[in-house]
Amino acid sequence: MDQNGVPSKKKVNKKSVLIDDRVAEEITRVEELSYEIKIGEVTTHNLISVSPHETMIQVVELFRHKRISGAPVIDDDHLVGIISMEDLIRCLLKSDTNSEVKKYMTSPPTVVKASDPVVEALKVFVNTHFGRLPVLDDEGNLYGILTKGDITMGLLRALQRDYQIEELRRYRASHLFEDIESDRSSLILRYQIKPHDFTNGGAASSNIKRALIRLGAAPMIARRVGIAVYEAEMNLIIHTTNGGVIRVEIEPHRISIDATDDGPGIEDVQQAMKPGYSTATEEIRELGFGAGMGLVNISRCVDNMILESTPGKGSRMRMKIYLNEDSVGEASQSK
Amino acid sequence: MKVAELISIVNGKLLSNGASELDREIKGAFCADLMSDVLASIQPEAVLLTGLCNPQVIRTAQVADVAAVVLVRGKLPPSDTITLANQEKIPLISSPFGMYELSGRLFVASLPSLEGRIIDGQCEC
Known part of the structure; x- marks a missing residue:
């Protein structure tokens, strides 16, 4: 990695721990970030520059002392070129170290603008052999x-911020109920399910499961809720005339799920509850649904389930999952 | 068994872009073409072998904590399915073998069945 600044060794090691798999995992996020982040945000400010009239031997000393491999050449406050290790090598090969910098510097240098996104600098790095680019402000x-290293560090910092935000979200969500004092707090999530919308089928249950994990629910509880809601959601998609609504109420001691629709209703609820009983069409079975196991699956995942239906009017399914042992009595009582 | 190992046993092709998921551990296997069957009895962290290619396979997998999905008989899913698999970070693999041969190969490789027994009135999920 091309290191322009002089970070201590310890600091570098600490950052490299952060690099690892996360970079690989977040490739698309990194790509996004390279458009979001401005060059100015990742650029090194504490500049070490040289004058065009200094000798090359002075540059060697400077590079060695500051542990850098390149520097901008400034004359009268104006950027006139850039001098790098490569230029030094050319000069050393000719044993010409008493020459002035202006003889060996690259001039005029290729520059980028601080207000441009990082991806612009990446393009220049890809298309040239330059190890560093001078950055100009709007004036x-x-x-x-x-340097490329600055970009890597900048992107990693941004990624780390992303992770901290997600962690913060989780932390906030998981302490939601502790932080808010009331006699009874609950969080209600509502999802509108469209009829025959197989493309988005299961999206609501995915979101609910994710929300529960963020709220700090045990993975098994999130899984049970996910499965029950998934089946209820697919039922609304497959069977209803106008779709329906899924409402999830989360309380510290239980999760209540309601799935309601306005038709067509179920003729025989008792029969519908039997394993294997299905009214799904061949077309729906080909999609992998309509096995007649949906309601059975739901009843196995929740502690309490009530299905009411009036043909021609609609159905309402109420499901409850209890979250602590004290509530189990309540559950078996109603079962 | 790791996902990478699974791919080589089934002569599979990884369709999703989850290179970082190749190290994920798979505890067993399960076959089904009906999503309710998957939800009814699959245990967490299994590989699901299925002939279904629609996006609901991935939704089901996400809800049921499935570690990886293998499509049988060289099936190629619609792009929606692959997009969702990438989003949910579930490795999606296509294998040229049929369900029977696939199951046999994985069984011989000592991958146990992760099909939970269904006992009425008892929730194992």
Whole structure:
């Protein structure tokens, strides 16, 4: 990695722990970030520059002392070029170290603008052999120097921020009930389910499961709720005329799920509850649904389930999952 | 068994872009073409072998904590399914073998069945 600044060794190691798999896992996020983040945000500011009239041997000393491999060349506050290790090597090969910097510097240098997104700098790095690019502000003054390493560090910092935000969300969500004092607190999530919308089938249950995990629910509880809601959601998609609504109420001691629709209703609820009984068409079975196990699955995943239906009017299914042992009595009582 | 190992045993092709999920551990296997059967009895962290290719396979997998999905008989799913698999970080693999041969290969490789027994009135999920 091309290191322009002089971070201590310890700092570098700490950051490399963060790099690992996360980079691989977040490739698409990194790509997004390279458009979001501005070059100026990742550029190194504390500039070490040289004058065109310094000698090359002075540059060697400077690079060695500051542990850098390149620097902008400034004359009268103006950026006139850039001098790098490569230029130094050319000079050393000719044993010409007493020459002035202006003889070996790259001039005029390729520059990028601080207000451009990072991806612009990446393009330049890909298309050239340059190890560093001078960054100019909107007035054309030298703003700083950008290396590929700066970009990597900048992106990693941004990724880390992302993770902290997600962690913070989880933390906030999981303490929701502790932080808010009331005689009884609950959180209600509502999802509108469209009829025959197989494309989005299962989206509501995915979202509910994710919300529960964020709220700090045990994975098994989230799974049970996910399965029950998934089956209820598919029932609304497969069987209803106008779709329906799924309402999930989360309380510290229980989760209540209601799935309601306005038709067509179930002729014989008792029969509908029997394993294997299905009214689904061949077309729906080909999609992998209509096995006649939906309601059975739901009743196995929840502690309490009540299905009411009036043909021509609609159905309402109420499901409850109890979250602590004290409520189990309540559950078996109603079962 | 790791996902990478599974892919080689089933001569599979990874359709999703989850290179970082190749290290994920698979505890067993389960076959079904009906999603309710999956939800009814699959245990967490199993690989699901199925002939269904629609996006609901991935939704079901997400809800039921499935570790990876293998499509049988070289089936190629619609792009919606692959997109969802990427989003939910569930490895989606296509294998040229049929369900029977696939199951046999994985069984011989000591991958146990993760099909929970269904006992009426008892929730194992």
